[in-house]
Amino acid sequence: xxxxxxxxxxxxxxxxxxxxxxxxxxxxxxxxxxxxxxxxxxxxxxxxxxxxxxxxxxxxxxxxxxxxxxxxxxxxxxxxxxxxxxxxxxxxxxxxxxxxxxxxxxxxxxxxxxxxxxxxxxxxxxxxxxxxxxxxxxxxxxxxxxxxxxxxxxxxxxxxxxxxxxxxxxxxxxxxxxxxxxxxxxxxxxxxxxxxxxxxxxxxxxxxxxxxxxxxxxxxxxxxxxxxxxxxxxxxxxxxxxxxxxx
Numbered sequence: 001x002x003x004x005x006x007x008x009x010x011x012x013x014x015x016x017x018x019x020x021x022x023x024x025x026x027x028x029x030x031x032x033x034x035x036x037x038x039x040x041x042x043x044x045x046x047x048x049x050x051x052x053x054x055x056x057x058x059x060x061x062x063x064x065x066x067x068x069x070x071x072x073x074x075x076x077x078x079x080x081x082x083x084x085x086x087x088x089x090x091x092x093x094x095x096x097x098x099x100x101x102x103x104x105x106x107x108x109x110x111x112x113x114x115x116x117x118x119x120x121x122x123x124x125x126x127x128x129x130x131x132x133x134x135x136x137x138x139x140x141x142x143x144x145x146x147x148x149x150x151x152x153x154x155x156x157x158x159x160x161x162x163x164x165x166x167x168x169x170x171x172x173x174x175x176x177x178x179x180x181x182x183x184x185x186x187x188x189x190x191x192x193x194x195x196x197x198x199x200x201x202x203x204x205x206x207x208x209x210x211x212x213x214x215x216x217x218x219x220x221x222x223x224x225x226x227x228x229x230x231x232x233x234x235x236x237x238x239x240x241x242x243x244x245x246x247x
Contacts, residue, residue, distance in 0.1 A: 002209070002222060004229040026247070027206070027240065029155065029182040030123055031173065033191035034134035034141065036071040036213030038116060039148060043109035045070050048102035049077050052094065056082075068216040071193045073135055073160075074098050103140060107147035113212060115233035120153070122237050131156035133176045133189070135166045155180035168195035170203035177205070188227075190236065197224040208239065 032038040035045075046067065050060035061081060069076045074095050075086055084091045123130045131154045134141055138159035145151040156179035158172045165171040177187045189200035192213025200207035209221040209229045221229060228239050 002226045002228050004211075004231065006231050006235055026186070026244065027188055028128055028186040029177055029180040029188070030128065030130045030236070031133050031156075031176050031180070031187055031189045031205075032130065033071070033189075033193070033196050033210070033213075034132050034136055034144070035073075036192040037190055037196075037210040038112065038132060039110055039144070040113050041110045041144070042067045042070045042214060044105050044107070045077065045102060047105055047108060048098055049081050051101050052098050053081050055097070056094075058082075068214050071214040074102075099137075099140070103143075106140065106144050110144065110148070112148065113233055119233040119236055120150075124153075126237075129155040129180055129182075131158070131176050131180050133158040133167070133172050135160035137161050167199040168202070170199050173199050173203040173205060177203070188240075190230070194219070194221075194224050197221075197226045201225055206243075208236065 035041045042063070046061075046063050049066060053060050058081070066077070066080065069080050078084060078091060078095050078098060082090070082094060084094070120130060132141070132145065133156070136144075136159055138161055141157060141159040142151065145154065145157055151157065156176040158176040158179070160166045160172075163171045163175050167173070173187075173189055174184060177184050180187070184204035187203075187205040188208060189196060189203070189205045190208045190210055191197060191200070192210040192215060197207045197209060207226045209224060209226045211221065211229055211231050212233070215221065230236055230239060
């Protein structure tokens with residue numbers, strides 16, 4: 001059974017040197033999904049979808065309807081908004097227009113999830129590094145990471161078109177851990193979708209479900225086979241500390 005950690009436990013830790021950090025003999029790198037894990041991108045993606053719906057003389061959708069679909073990308077959003085499946089005549093045109101509108105408003109309201117900035121600081125204070133592995137295309141990922149002020153801090157930024165395969169294939173995760181200078185067994189992948197956990201497991205990494213992300217009410221993350229479930233970014237360090245104690 002995966003362990004659930006409550007962010008209310010807090011992550012108050014002292015800075016330690018690489019020689020004394022308990023994590024230097026275990027995990028070295030934490031990799032994050034982007035949408036719904038590292039950053040709350042749903043407001044800007046919802047804005048783009050509703051802008052497209054208005055262009056097409058359709059009624060906008062409520063934010064709470066759009067939010068659970070955001071982690072599944074532009075394809076899922078076009079299907080949600082227009083009831084079309086990939087391969088139908090209008091689909092590609094609508095998807096391209098959605099991405100164009102989103103690119104124009106990439107960081108309008110997008111912010112790190114509460115506690116994520118502190119988590120990144122804590123990871124670095126523990127002589128670990130962190131990176132991003134997302135299915136978002138690079139022409140959106142890199143400008144967004146720059147807008148968030150994180151592009152120079154990340155040990156790797158792997159987009160959906162960086163490698164030949166996308167998640168749930170493990171290739172982008174393995175590419176990311178190599179760039180971060182770690183072996184797969186030294187990495188943890190944090191994501192809010194079943195494909196994230198599948199990719200991490202197949203890559204040989206520990207995996208955590210970000211319960212604060214864009215889960216649908218029908219999702220059953222406890223069945224995904226993750227090593228843990230975290231209610232907030234603040235719960236990641238307590239989970240790590242528990243693994244060290246267990247060893």
